Amino acid sequence: MIEIKKSPTSKIDKTNFDNLVFGQVFTDHMMECDYKNGEWQKPVIKPYGPLSLDPSARVFHYGQAVFEGMKAYKDKDDKIWLFRPEENFNRINRSSERLAIPEFPKEYFFNALVELLKLEKDWIKKGFGNSLYLRPFVIATEPGVSASAAKEYKFMIICSPAQAYYSGEVRVKFSEKYSRAADGGVGYAKAAGNYGAQFYPTNLVKEEGFQQIIWTDANSHEYLEEAGTMNIFFRIGDKLITAPTNDRILDGVTRKSVIALAKENNIDIEIRRVSVQEVIEAAENNELMEIFGSGTATVINPVAGFGHKDKKFELPKLENSYASFFKDKLMKIQYNEAEDKFGWRYEVK
Structure with missing residues (x-):
């Protein structure tokens, strides 16, 4: 064949x-x-x-x-x-x-x-x-x-x-003007043009000392959707929140795996729209514990801080973070070092 x-x-x-x-x-x-x-x-x-x-x-x-x-x-x-x-x-x-x-x-x-x-x-x-x-x-x-x-x-x-992917400390900026995708567009597809269109706005935030953008919805820029080329998770208190997939958001394989592992390990997870205001208020009240991205190249990428307009926020450095928990769980399954309860591994014979 x-x-x-x-x-x-x-x-x-x-x-x-x-x-x-x-x-x-x-x-x-x-x-x-x-x-x-x-x-x-x-x-x-x-x-x-x-x-x-x-x-x-x-x-x-x-x-x-x-x-x-x-x-x-x-x-x-x-x-x-x-x-x-x-x-x-x-x-x-x-x-x-x-x-x-x-x-x-x-x-x-x-x-x-x-x-x-x-x-x-x-x-x-x-x-x-x-x-x-x-x-x-x-x-x-x-x-x-x-x-x-x-x-x-x-x-x-x-x-x-x-090799093991270490990106160093990543700081992100919430997008106020540019959008990754729009309703009815190709945001859910891994179309080459989606990524090419990100480079210019990402270069702009790099000039301000950030490494990536957290994209907001194209209509109002009030809801957080994806980070750079990754799906994004927010931990407020002990609750994990991530945006639902739609025709603007990529249906990430790592994202789906994190959600499944969270449910299996009794971590409180909500799949719903996440507003800019909610995250900023949580940061101001010291309730925002973590932000991390998920994707194939990096598996899990913790975010050290974020910016919105002229404000900058630093996130706490946690000893037992959800980010490190999920990365360890996923990689042990991928490398055949842990039980694969979900049937995710595929052996090449």
Whole structure:
């Protein structure tokens, strides 16, 4: 089913695994599958390398591109695991549908992932925090600049070795002007343009000493929705609160996992709209204990402080934080070091 063309050489011996910059080193192979004549062709695993595309390929002109972020982990016995890969498969097809891209077959997706990971198994290093980041993506390749959905596409998977992700202390600013997404838009999809549109407002807050933005709703800027490229959680007292998903908010796999773990561990969690005013009042009353983001790359990213308009707030440094609790629980499941009560692990055989 899958054609495999092995690379004659490997870059692995020239790779410094002790000093990896996230997303800048790639493995020896990639998966490529073209959509032509109304159907997906035979997937091919081939040596990693540049693509040749027509300058009029529609991805360059109309942004028909979606992607996913996943990781593969190696346990102490050299077994390789994925974490909830069916969620990623379903979501890339939901994203594709929103951008008028044809659905990718499930059998192709999983067979390609497994064969690719078997080839690249030596790139997955053991040890808590080490992983192989996987980037499935789809782009419109049909030549032509007429403003319509393409009839030709390329589905690819590339792999990048990753270390434990330490971002240092992160401070965020609540957005007052710019929005990540609007009602009826593509906010729930992992569309490439969603992320490109974030860079400019994020650069503005960096000039003020913040690292990320917490996006607010586009209509009123009164409700907090996402942080940078992550879903966001607030702990007020011992209550954990996160915004519900909608067509503006990405249905994060890590977010769903945190919610499930909170319920299993009897942590009081509410999934509801979170207002800017509620969080500011909680901070002023010393009731705001934590803010943290969740996502594939970082797993859980604690927030040290936040800003709104001209005010800045620092969060307490907790010894037993919810952020560290959830990160530990999730990573132990991902690395096969704890019982998987939810059936989230997927073994690559």
